[in-house]
Amino acid sequence: MEQLPGLVARRGSITTRAVGWAIGQLRREHATVHGIARQLGTSWKTVWRAVEPELERLAADESRFENVTTLGVDEHIWHHVDPRKRGPKELTGMVDLSRDADGKTRARLLDLVPGRSGKAYASWLAERGEAFRQNVKVAALDPFAGYKTAIDDQLEDATAVLDAFHVVKLGTAAVDEVRRRVQQDTLGHRGRTGDPLYGIQTILRAGAENLTEKQRTRLAAAIEADPAHDEVFVAWQCAQQLRSAYHQKDLAEGRQIAEKVVDTFHTCPIPEIARLGRTLRRWRAAFLAYFTTGRSSNGGTEAVNGIIELHRRLARGFRNRDNYRLRMLLAAGGLTP
Structure with missing residues (x-):
């Protein structure tokens, strides 16, 4: 049997064109995987198995962390069940709050990591590398001492701004x-x-x-x-x-x-x-x-949290944190540089 990787991924059952369409529906139309599966006449698992590798490839692309000059951070709850079954309820989210040429903030989610602590934020910043940290000039945050400690330790040249x-x-x-x-x-x-x-x-x-x-x-x-x-x-x-x-x-x-x-x-x-x-x-x-920072605030981060909550409700909750992270990165613009 002839393999056509440009048309269908190896061992795949959905064309690459359909995968691209599905990702676009998830990103722009607030669609659900189940809804897309119904339109394609297949199952949730089939659609997700086709979409997941592409989302993982985009999430692993370090170029999406380039040109981040203003960084926001906040926490949210991603599930409401026993943490012993599904892990920590809290996730720390990092958001790009950099302004465009017109001075407008185009907030996009950069990542979600388990826990609500300065250690979780500091570890993520350390993983980004020296070039990323030096490029960040403003770090917006809520009045949580843990995040402030992480900023002081990892973003020595950035100005911390308390959200208005x-x-x-x-x-x-x-x-x-x-x-x-x-x-x-x-x-x-x-x-x-x-x-x-x-x-x-x-x-x-x-x-x-x-x-x-x-x-x-x-x-x-x-x-x-x-x-x-x-x-x-x-x-x-x-x-x-x-x-x-x-x-x-x-x-x-x-x-x-x-x-x-x-x-x-x-x-x-x-x-x-x-x-x-x-x-x-x-x-x-x-x-x-x-x-002194042109009215910098964490407002864009709160807007991203709103998008996350919308997609969590549409999906009726998540059981897998890795799937949750990929879906929210896609929904909140985090998979594009």
């Missing part, structure tokens, strides 16, 4: 903690319908510039209901000040506000705000780096 979203989230969480504490101190129970502070919990999470007149009136009425509520209002103002640093059109003005926040919050008599201030002081350099 997570910084604002820390401020909002501090306000919510103050609200719950004052609620307990004044009424002796958790928030209930009709309680002044419980009624404004969503307002306290919003930006001041986004509040309507009706919401402002509700906020003022809740704060004036008890002198103890002033503590909540002060905490909210602190969170708004932190948030405003990122909303300044002039980065220099934003940095001035951020520096004031770092220098003053830790002295606040409200314990939750003081703790927030101490956290920002520990992360001072990475916090302020946002204003």
Whole structure:
């Protein structure tokens, strides 16, 4: 029997053209392997056996790691079963956040490795080689000390940047903690319908510039209901000040506000705000780096996580971590340089 490797791979049952089409459907149309198998009139296993070697070849191509100047990192959960059966639930994902000629970020997933630790991130960086590490100039991250340690150890010339979203989230969480504490101190129970502070919990999470007149009136009425509520209002103002640093059109003005926040919050008599201030002081350099790196953030990494979650839901979950890695690299653009 004559072999035609250009038409069908050795021992294959699907043409190379069909394999290319299947990969395109998985990449661009959010298709599933089962759906493709149904269209081709074959089985899931047949389709995956044909597609997997090509994905492995693309994943092994080191050229896809070239020209990465901005690197993001984040973790996510890839399964929800017993880790003894399927291994660690957490994976650390590395994302290319480099900007194109127009200054736009084209986020693409570079890799997924088991675990959520600085060691997992540092080991991956070490495997990439000296040329890759020297090329990375900005490293965005969430406030997780393990990742920061890996950056300090492996990316000595890169500037670590604390993600703006997570910084604002820390401020909002501090306000919510103050609200719950004052609620307990004044009424002796958790928030209930009709309680002044419980009624404004969503307002306290919003930006001041986004509040309507009706919401402002509700906020003022809740704060004036008890002198103890002033503590909540002060905490909210602190969170708004932190948030405003990122909303300044002039980065220099934003940095001035951020520096004031770092220098003053830790002295606040409200314990939750003081703790927030101490956290920002520990992360001072990475916090302020946002204003000197052209508003670098980990937003692209979160967008990639959204793509990963979409494909995980479409597949109704995964049992094999290697297959999961290949599918997510394909879906999130990680198999192209």
